[in-house]
Amino acid sequence: MAFGISYAGAESDYDEADVVIYGIPYDHTACFKAGAREAPTAIRRASYNFEEIHFEHGIHQPVLNVCDYGNCDDFVLPEDMFEEVDFCVGPAVRDGKFTVAIGGEHSVNIPIVRSFEENSVAVISIDAHLDSRDEYLGTPNSHACVMRRAAEHVGIENTFVIGCRAIGEEELDRDDVIPFISSYEVMDKGIDWAVGKALESVKSEKIYLTIDIDGIDPAFAPGTGTPEPFGLMPMDVKKVINAVGGRMIGFDVVEVCPPADPSGITSILAARYINEAIAVHAKSLRNRDLRRGIPPPSRRTPQPWILLWPRLWIPRIS
C-alpha cells in the first residue's frame, strides 16, 4: 500500500494482486520543464474522479485485484534510479503481474523493459519524440534515449513509436531508425490504420505499452515537460490501448508535469488511460477464463463498514 494517497480502488495486497501500480517520481534528466516527479501524487489524486465501471467494456474495475505499491525512492543519477526500479518493479514483472508504472520522465521505462527477458516483449510507445538517440546531454540514460535502450534489449524489430513529430537529424540519418508512424500520418490515415501497422510490425506476441503524455496534442495535455504541437487526439490513444488489448503485459504513463498543469487536466487524462489499461487487462483475463470454462468473478461485495461510511469521501493527502 502506498504511503499517503493510494490509487483509487487499489485495495489489494501484493500477493493477491493481478495489477501492481508503482510511482516512479524521477525527473533529473529533464531538459525543458522539470516537475514530472510530482506526477505520481497528482495522477493518484486524479484517479478519484472516475466511475469504477467501464460500461463500454462491461467491466467493473474492482473485479481485478489492484495493489498500489507506492513510490520508488528517488535518486539523482539515472543508473541509481534503474537499480531502484529493478528492485521495486522487477519482482512484479518476474512474478507475472501486470505492472502499471506512473512516471516520472520517460527514462523510468528503461529499467522496466530490462526486467523482461531479452527479446521476449515488444515495446510500443506513444510519443511526440522518437527518443532514439544514443545519448543526450552527456548520458545514454536520458529520457531522449528510451527507444534506443529498448531496441538494445528487445531488438529493433520489437519497437514501434506512434504519434511522433519531433525527430532529431541524427535519429533519422542512420541505418537502424526506430520504426515509427508520425502524428501527421495518423491524422491522414487514422489511428486504426496506424496501430494495425504497429501490431503487424512487432515480432513478439507480448507487448509493453508506454505512453508519453506529450504524444497527445498539448491542447489536451498541456502539463508535460516538452510539449509539441500537432499531436494525437486523446481518443486515439484510448483506441491504441484497446487495440493492443490482450497482448499488453505492462503499461506506463510518463512525462506528466503537474507544475505545468494548473487545471490538472493532464493528470486526469493520464489516470483515465491507466483505468483504460486496467479495464482492457480485466477484459482479457475474463476472456481467458471464459475459454477455460471459469465463470466471471462477481462484483466485489461492499463490506458493511463501507455502507456506513459517508458517501462523500475526500481522500486525505499527506
Ligand SMILES: [Mn+2]
Ligand atoms: Mn516525448
